[in-house]
Amino acid sequence: MASAIRRTIDRFVGGRGEFSITVPVMDGALKPNDLLESAAGVATIAAVDNAIVLAHGLLVSSGDRILEVDASGKQREHSRHEAPISCLAVSAGSAIAIGLDGLGLKIVGGKHDGKLFGRLAGGPLTCPTAAMFLDEDTLLACNGSASFPTAKWSHDLVHLGNTGSVARIDLTAERPPVDLATGLCFPAGICELDGASGEVVVSEAWRHRLITLAADRPSSPAEVLGGLPGYPGRLQGSAAGGYWLALFAVRSQLQEFVLRENRFRKQMIAEIDPEFWIAPALASGHSFKEPLQAGGVIRLGIHKPWAPTRSYGLVLRLDADFQPVWSVHSRAGATRHGITSLVEAGSRLVATSKGKGEVVAFDHTALSEPLDTASHPEHAQ
Template structure:
């Protein structure tokens, strides 16, 4: 049966893609958004009682309401995840686990458990004041090599529960294809975005049972953060590309590409594009009459979706192929505003009034 599916291009061997439609219908909301702050490699937005915290490389910044930022911490390796609760900051250090700063558990670190190293922390969220949930994206590569994990069809990610009192770590789920976001629901069930399988899972913390709640996404889901009205903000690395889907099924070609071509020029999703004439292109990505069409197939894209309490999309915010606000890897609410980290665009965007449910301009 697997041979027939491969021969006929069905199921996991199909290269057809879901379209951006319905609540995910493209618009220019991110491209037209205000710039809250310029920040190269903007990543990991966390709202705290002392202001917005954002990461850039190995530095952690705190921002005032006016967008003025200051460095509050610096590490030897890039910051790959962050979250906050009750005066505490939990920070994922790429290749070096998790460290807690401030609060009653300040100084606590988690670097490995059961012989497995936490070298690829992709998402963190507090379950309560003494429990931290952590996603380890891969056992094979650090978080900075997310493109390599995708192109190698990685599925060694895991979900962990960290006890901040005792320092113990418990594996909740294993064999995940790059878990990139975690959200709590107020119950024993949590949501986890599984990027390489283009879906969001509901996982039971007691049994580890998992159930897809949002499938067949046209993009690679990243972090999840709380939204107004018990909903969620789901951010994305980039949209899927039919040529990438084809290459993922061509093992020999893919192995040579990874071995012989510099990573910036792989035919793979990216956080930004158009930076070099050596980037791979398709006919639809070429400019026509000097113009790149907004609906062109693209390696990078900007997309944040607002979902309800069941993770059903309600509205979305885009930066299309001809835009620059791409690589929207994180989003969070600050008052009535939505702030979005455009890692590809090197800035933090602000969408005023979006976090109070006003989405009329999206139509």
């Protein structure tokens, strides 16, 4: 009762709490720069999405294909699959879990080669957004939504989706899948908690936060990082400790407003082409029909890098306590937007920009300290 009264007051008295349309500013470790835009390009691949590293090199997904990419950017088809690939994970023994959008998770290589897992305890695994191997017989999987496939992630956001789940899958099929958590708002990334504590870290995109869950049993989510200015996606542990986090889009006041105005939101869904919804995107600026905020309009032939934008490129470095340390950006006036996957390859951090269709890399050891904009004024906002 008290909770309902508080929500009513928050809604009508200044838009407080969950009804606030304010967005956290990018400052401190998140201060904007152009480092992602100036990173080295590795390969141009349309709709490149996921990246993993095997002993023989880098694998990335593009549509229904997995490609091998060498250091020079040369590409060779590794395999082709039954549906668009929505996530990739690799085990210590080099088995690969392949998320097939709308179908489930397929295992390639290892002792479970060829197996397809299409159901979880709560229903079909139709939106596999991320996965990780606990061992050769155990896989953890994120099902972003029970209502929409991965390709329609913005539909889930605009419909206020909260049907996501994280499950533990026994690849031997001796035990049924176990839901570790349900009712999540688009879980989009997962990795083991630093320190081998028996817990995992999950990015919950629509709640703009990271949570921890027990890896072996159902548990209540515990928030470890909240109030992010963007939508967190895939997570990757770092060999030096801490984590890499890809934020595949940023929030804006206009988007937050639409998500809270139910009448307008429902009318938009009913009458407007989804391509032009007031919603984040992995790329923007390709059509004059796209929704704009006044600050995003090109003036004097220039798209200001600090303008409000539907798409953005952002990689965040977190320490072992989930505190942001530094970040690299591709801002509104640039193009390497929609960062969907990160993987370490020695001293290089490889990132996939699905918005531009490009694999990029930079030497992350050269940025081991927080960015000092006093000595690098060209990266100051």
